[in-house]
Amino acid sequence: MHPSVSMNKQSGRPLDKRTAILEATLDLISKNGFHATPMSMVAKHANVAAGTIYHYFESKEQLIDELFAMYREKIALVIAESDDAQKPYKDRFRGVFLGLYEYYVNNPDQFLFIEHYANSPNMTKDSKEDAFNFYMPLWEFLRKGIHTGQLKDISSRLMAWMVYGNITAVVKMKLSGDLTVDMMLLNTAVTTVWEGLKK
Amino acid sequence: MHPSVSMNKQSGRPLDKRTAILEATLDLISKNGFHATPMSMVAKHANVAAGTIYHYFESKEQLIDELFAMYREKIALVIAESDDAQKPYKDRFRGVFLGLYEYYVNNPDQFLFIEHYANSPNMTKDSKEDAFNFYMPLWEFLRKGIHTGQLKDISSRLMAWMVYGNITAVVKMKLSGDLTVDMMLLNTAVTTVWEGLKK
Amino acid sequence: MHPSVSMNKQSGRPLDKRTAILEATLDLISKNGFHATPMSMVAKHANVAAGTIYHYFESKEQLIDELFAMYREKIALVIAESDDAQKPYKDRFRGVFLGLYEYYVNNPDQFLFIEHYANSPNMTKDSKEDAFNFYMPLWEFLRKGIHTGQLKDISSRLMAWMVYGNITAVVKMKLSGDLTVDMMLLNTAVTTVWEGLKK
Amino acid sequence: MHPSVSMNKQSGRPLDKRTAILEATLDLISKNGFHATPMSMVAKHANVAAGTIYHYFESKEQLIDELFAMYREKIALVIAESDDAQKPYKDRFRGVFLGLYEYYVNNPDQFLFIEHYANSPNMTKDSKEDAFNFYMPLWEFLRKGIHTGQLKDISSRLMAWMVYGNITAVVKMKLSGDLTVDMMLLNTAVTTVWEGLKK
DNA sequence: GATGAATGAGCATTCATTCAT
DNA sequence: TATGAATGAATGCTCATTCAT
Incomplete structure (x- = not known):
């Protein structure tokens, strides 16, 4: 085209x-x-x-939607690449969490854009489906963990929102210029979330 | 003023x-x-x-800033009122989590406004201090928990971002019309977060 | 308002x-x-x-529509004022023909505007009703002539289109700068049309 | 060219x-x-x-002007073909009137285009000559009638504008979807015009 | 001849803000 | 205090036309 x-x-x-x-x-x-x-x-x-x-x-709106669609796919890729199916699930979880974190921190433009997009009234009204697709890959990953008994048997949807909420929390902290966000703090964050979710 | x-x-x-x-x-x-x-x-x-x-x-911007300041104070109040210092810390944590959740769900206008505000470029640039103040009461509450040995000894700042991220995750899920968000799911959410943070 | x-x-x-x-x-x-x-x-x-x-x-379109509506009413007034019900119908016919002619020639802006409007695709599509109303007063006047047996018993609608077509023909001729359009030529025109229409 | x-x-x-x-x-x-x-x-x-x-x-304008020139020639042809010089003038008049009418009704695109063109400010300003030429064949036809004493001895130019005005009146009526425009109404129209113009 | 990407002036419309009353 | 008419810069978008290929 x-x-x-x-x-x-x-x-x-x-x-x-x-x-x-x-x-x-x-x-x-x-x-x-x-x-x-x-x-x-x-x-x-x-x-x-x-x-x-x-x-x-076609329009400003369509340009922005296309940009979002690009990053949705990109994020799915990041998750897929961060997830080494050979490893134990706990390590995979850590990999996905840190993979997303690092991608966002290295691509703050994309992170900020996605946050803008997700909070724009347009999106919240019309393209819920897009938002849905956005969380999809993370959701699927967590579902695997639930089905194989590695994670608590709770709403996978809730879990996806929470994990994503935690990742963005750390990213926002880092991007806000907080110098205490180092590897140690990250490990703490992952461990904290994992301990909450593990069975 | x-x-x-x-x-x-x-x-x-x-x-x-x-x-x-x-x-x-x-x-x-x-x-x-x-x-x-x-x-x-x-x-x-x-x-x-x-x-x-x-x-x-003075201007549209100042009007909006003032609105945000109002809600910052309101949220501090909500936290204070949700926190019953007589109870054990675990119950207090639950109280604050659910208190904030309920306030937001009952006042979706305020929640959405705060989310818009937090993601507006204005804020991200100029009034970081405001954002800082916004998390303050929650931060203080969590610091108490750390100092008294009820919570993991990790960055209280990180913890505040994460807890807030988890609360908004559940609120967003509820406001998006997800009917599965009931008391049981809420309890699950609180427990999950608590288990991650408790010492 | x-x-x-x-x-x-x-x-x-x-x-x-x-x-x-x-x-x-x-x-x-x-x-x-x-x-x-x-x-x-x-x-x-x-x-x-x-x-x-x-x-x-509200918009450019609405501004133009309002202008047209003003002139539609104005034209109705011109016809009413040109029609002296005391006179014989033949004279009344002459009065209306010349009244419209003179009004247009003295207000070429309005004439040209109406012609633009009538030939704009907008109008031809959406506001047929307006066009309808525009011819109305002339139509009514001619109907009287038919009913009282002064004019041929033919479609009053056709007659209205034709009379209006004849008037605009002379107006266009005059406005195009043709110096031969004088009182004599006008009389000829009215007589010609009248002789075609009279019973 | x-x-x-x-x-x-x-x-x-x-x-x-x-x-x-x-x-x-x-x-x-x-x-x-x-x-x-x-x-x-x-x-x-x-x-x-x-x-x-x-x-x-060369330009949009020139494209449109050329289109108009084509139809000017086409109309001249239609008139020529509708005019059977063998017949009495009255029948020839009828032929030309109906010939033009039918051509326009069968080619509404051309009719509407010509009307658009005639009312475009471009034309009214620059290419008056074109408009002039447009009426030429009809004008000439009517001149013959005047010279041979079949038509009133009035301005042939006026007569051309009026006859054309009458034809377009009937065409517009037909194209506006008026179902009463049938052969009988057409005959009425031609007769009406003829009776006005004949000597 | 033929293409269609690229241009940029031009347009209808919006909106935060001002100010005379 | 309160009003709301008036402002005019700014915006998203269109479109006749050009030109390198």
Whole structure:
């Protein structure tokens, strides 16, 4: 439907305009939020004309939705890659928790964007389904733990919300500039959550 | 800071214009978010002229900040009232967790407003101090638990973020219309968190 | 709903902003057409800020519709005033024909605006009813002539379209700058139409 | 002026890109009007790229002007073909009137396009000459009638405007969906006009 | 010839804020 | 105090036109 994103291989800079627009949008929205990010600013940051954005995206809303969809998939990937099925479940849990944590801390733009998105009234009203899909991979992972008797037999839905709530808590703490968030504190966090959930 | 809100005692309706404006603002922002809530709409809902708002508040931003400050104090009160110092700490913990949960579920406007506020770029940039103060009462409560040896000796700051993250997880689940959130599930949630944090 | 149009009596210029906007709109649209008349230009001609227009009118479309409605009523008045019920029908017919002709020639803005409006796709699709009402007074006048046996017993609807078509034909000829349109030619035109329609 | 439209004889479909563009333009403008017909839409309907249009036409305006020129010639042809010089003038008049009527009713696209064009400010300003030429064939036909003493000795120009005004009146009535426009009503219309004009 | 991505001026409309009354 | 008309900068989006391929 649109040109593959990786055609221009000779530069490290945005591969094409579509990608440049997406990157500019992420950058600006994570810093300023939706409404403080006019399309003209996106255009300027992406080094394209304002109208160009509308070749690739129907509207501001659709641009943002697409960005969210990208990160939803990315997060699923992060979870999948953080989960080493060979290990005992406890270690897998630790891997997923820390994997998500690290991804967010290394990609604070994405984290902030997702938080903005999840709290925008648009989303809360119309695209609940998207939010649903967002938690899906984590949910599935936890369900496995419940079914195999490693985790308490409680609502997997609740568990997913809680685990995600705990991860974002640590991420927010870190991103807020708190220097005490080191490996030791992280281990404490994982252990704490695990002890609450384990059977 | 501003004239004390003189209560109109002969009617149960909005006490005065200032209060009416604050109430209308909460109502609209919790439903629509900041940017979908123009001042003209606030004026209409509060039954005052647009200009009147500017007698009581310097700007839209200041109005919103003041609303947040109100709820920060309110939340501190809720925590204080939910915490019965006579009981064993475990029960106090349960009381605070459920107290906050119930307050939010019964006042979804306030919950949604606070979530909007916490995720608005304004806040994340300028009024970190406010956010800090917001968690303060919960933080203090948890510190007591650590100092008296009831809770794990881990960063009280981390603990505050995590507990709050867990509470909002359950609230969000409930407000999203999930019918499985009943007393049993709540007990599970509290127990789960407690088991993670207890020494 | 809005201030009466004639409050400012001390100047011959636009009585208030609402009127100024309507007048500017008529002026510009009659010259340039709908789409070549941006709201910013209306604002400038009316000496108001762009936003002010939206205090008085919901949208460009509604502003134009209101203008049309005004002229529809005006035309009905012109017909009524041109029709002297004391005279024989033939003279009345002549009076209405020439009355409309003269009004249009003296108010070419209104004539051109109405022609633009009648040929805009909006109107042709949505507000057929408005068009219907527009011809109404002429239609009624002709029906009287048919019922009293002064005019041929043919479709009054057809007759209205035809008479109006003839009047606009002469108006267009005059407005196109044709200097041969004088009283003699007008008399010829009226007589010609009358001879076609009379019983 | 432009390369002769080379007919693609092996298919009944659009003869070449140039023709396809003209047809798409007619189709869209008659439905939506000039300004609601972007070039991109014309391109899509004509199954050509947007840029291609500019190989064949200098600008949107020129494309539209050319379309009008085509129909001007077409109308002249219709008049010529409807006029059987062997018959008495009265029958010829009837033939021309009904010929034009039928052509428009069978080609409403062209009728609506011409009406749009005639009321566009462009035309009213710049290409009066075109409008003039448009009425020419009808004018000439009526002049013959005047010179041979069949029609009143009045301004042939006025007569042309009036006859055309009457024809379009009936066409508009028909196209507006009025079911009473049948052969009888048409005969009435022709007779009515004829009786007004005949010597 | 043909393409369609890219441009950027232009448009209708919104909205926080001001100020004369 | 209170009003609400007025402001005008800012926004999302459109579209005729160009031009490298």
